[in-house]
Amino acid sequence: MDEVKITVRDFDFYYGTNKVLHAISLDIPKNRVTALIGPSGCGKSTFLRSINRMNDIIPGIRVDGKILVDDVDVYGSGIDVVSLRRRVGMVFQKSNPFPKSIYENVAYGLRINGLRDKRKLDEAVSRSLDRAALLDEVKDRLNASALALSGGQQQRLCIARALAVDPDVLLMDEPASALDPIATQKIEELVFDLKKNYTIVIVTHNMQQAARVSDRTAFFMLGKLVEYDDTRTIFMNPSVKLTEDYITGRFG
Amino acid sequence: MRKFKSNLIVALCGASVLLALVPLAMILFYVISRGFSALNWAFFTQTPKPVGEAGGGMGNAIVGTLILIVIAGVIAIPVGVLSGVHLAEFKGTRFSSMVRFAADVLNGVPSIVIGIFAYAIIVLPLKRFSAIAGGFALAIIVIPVVARTTEELLRLVPGGLKEAALALGATRAKAMFSVILPAALPGILTGILVALARVAGETAPLLFTAFNNRFFSTNVTQPIGSLTVQVFTYALSPYDDWIRQAWAGALVLVTMILILSIIARVATRRLERMARG
Numbered sequence: 001m002d003e004v005k006i007t008v009r010d011f012d013f014y015y016g017t018n019k020v021l022h023a024i025s026l027d028i029p030k031n032r033v034t035a036l037i038g039p040s041g042c043g044k045s046t047f048l049r050s051i052n053r054m055n056d057i058i059p060g061i062r063v064d065g066k067i068l069v070d071d072v073d074v075y076g077s078g079i080d081v082v083s084l085r086r087r088v089g090m091v092f093q094k095s096n097p098f099p100k101s102i103y104e105n106v107a108y109g110l111r112i113n114g115l116r117d118k119r120k121l122d123e124a125v126s127r128s129l130d131r132a133a134l135l136d137e138v139k140d141r142l143n144a145s146a147l148a149l150s151g152g153q154q155q156r157l158c159i160a161r162a163l164a165v166d167p168d169v170l171l172m173d174e175p176a177s178a179l180d181p182i183a184t185q186k187i188e189e190l191v192f193d194l195k196k197n198y199t200i201v202i203v204t205h206n207m208q209q210a211a212r213v214s215d216r217t218a219f220f221m222l223g224k225l226v227e228y229d230d231t232r233t234i235f236m237n238p239s240v241k242l243t244e245d246y247i248t249g250r251f252g
Numbered sequence: 253m254r255k256f257k258s259n260l261i262v263a264l265c266g267a268s269v270l271l272a273l274v275p276l277a278m279i280l281f282y283v284i285s286r287g288f289s290a291l292n293w294a295f296f297t298q299t300p301k302p303v304g305e306a307g308g309g310m311g312n313a314i315v316g317t318l319i320l321i322v323i324a325g326v327i328a329i330p331v332g333v334l335s336g337v338h339l340a341e342f343k344g345t346r347f348s349s350m351v352r353f354a355a356d357v358l359n360g361v362p363s364i365v366i367g368i369f370a371y372a373i374i375v376l377p378l379k380r381f382s383a384i385a386g387g388f389a390l391a392i393i394v395i396p397v398v399a400r401t402t403e404e405l406l407r408l409v410p411g412g413l414k415e416a417a418l419a420l421g422a423t424r425a426k427a428m429f430s431v432i433l434p435a436a437l438p439g440i441l442t443g444i445l446v447a448l449a450r451v452a453g454e455t456a457p458l459l460f461t462a463f464n465n466r467f468f469s470t471n472v473t474q475p476i477g478s479l480t481v482q483v484f485t486y487a488l489s490p491y492d493d494w495i496r497q498a499w500a501g502a503l504v505l506v507t508m509i510l511i512l513s514i515i516a517r518v519a520t521r522r523l524e525r526m527a528r529g
Contacts, residue, residue, distance in 0.1 A: 054419060059344065086421035096412030099435050109420035112430065145526075158416070165420055 323387025336402025
């Protein structure tokens with residue numbers, strides 16, 4: 001088994017009194033792509049957003065159990081959420097570039113970290129755009145508004161922006177669900193490349209996508225982790241009947 | 253029959269629009285036709301002449317109105333915008349709904365009452381009328397407008413932007429001031445300028461705060477002239493020359509407000525275009 005990056009043990013999540021995640025336990029390997037699949041409302045997005053504590057902004061939530069990133073409990077006392085989020089980056093379903101220039105979007109995370117050095121910023125911006133496979137398309141118009149980019153480019157810009165702060169983990173919440181097939185393919189190729197340097201957890205509704213890009217797959221249903229195994233095993237030879245029914249499209 | 257009804261309603265709508273526009277057109281027509289003849293260079297540069305002497309101008313009142321707007325802006329913009337930020341950021345709390353209600357009530361308070369308030373808390377303790385007191389009274393009128401506009405516009409900013417900033421390690425305050433507020437800025441700016449343009453035309457709250465001043469003054473601790481109060485005083489006078497000047501003052505006032513409104517529009521559009529690229 002690969003080196004473990006994220007360890008989850010008996011993790012429960014409540015919206016008010018409504019329990020939406022039940023005793024989730026799994027190990028997410030380092031430098032691999034782990035896909036979270038399951039029908040709408042199964043809790044996969046909630047789980048993803050628990051890893052970098054993005055759910056904290058919702059009032060009335062409560063958690064139990066542990067999520068360890070590099071053996072440190074992200075819900076432990078004394079954890080600085082801000083520095084956690086710098087190590088655990090996130091890309092959202094709907095691309096959400098800031099209404100600023102392409103350059104300023106990518107530089108944002110570094111600037112709020114206090115980086116002022118223009119040369120270092122320039123370097124980090126082009127490196128991040130390059131890693132997100134966007135540099136060639138935008139290098140002549142870094143000062144143009146990010147909102148002028150196409151949907152697929154905007155999403156890759158958001159990936160570049162997340163990479164700029166140099167995280168170890170990248171959480172992706174259905175990053176290609178709003179994109180056309182060609183843009184989707186680009187994102188998938190990118191995810192495949194990025195796993196050399198990053199641990200990636202990706203939520204997807206698209207079964208083929210999970211099969212194409214991920215090494216491990218976790219199947220969620222009704223707030224429970226039904227099955228978690230190598231992607232090949234999940235898709236070819238699942239051990240739980242429910243998983244088989246879902247991936248063969250019998251429900252969902 | 254159905255067609256007739258439809259036509260009737262269209263005609264009624266058209267007539268209503270005309271009815272609404274006629275007063276505006278007449279106001280502009282009167283102000284321009286009566287005011288323009290009294291306008292001359294001296295009107296802008298000179299101060300009022302003593303009773304019985306013809307000529308003179310409202311230079312002091314024009315500058316006074318500008319100073320009052322600046323004082324009102326300096327007080328009301330930070331307070332109003334920050335209150336709006338608070339309302340938008342802590343929208344669910346009891347305190348914020350109380351503040352929201354208070355702002356709406358304050359917005360409906362007659363301006364003369366606000367003048368009395370400024371008189372009680374600034375003019376009385378300092379024992380004199382002053383530009384500060386006048387600007388303060390105007391600021392009180394502007395604050396709730398700016399606060400509510402800011403709140404509404406901040407709420408229109410997509411939640412995804414806030415999430416993106418937080419996910420990059422921004423604190424709540426950082427996300428607000430580096431991403432959300434800038435995204436809403438063009439609209440907020442319009443709100444501020446429109447509110448300031450509105451109070452530029454206020455008379456009642458200035459009567460016993462800024463009072464009036466026949467002489468040229470830029471001292472904010474002294475009474476100061478303003479176009480509105482000057483027009484009010486002159487228009488009630490029995491002297492033909494003063495009444496002519498009151499029209500001219502009204503024309504200048506309307507023009508100033510028009511210019512502010514145009515600046516608001518142009519600046520908003522330019523900022524929006526910059527953001528969109």
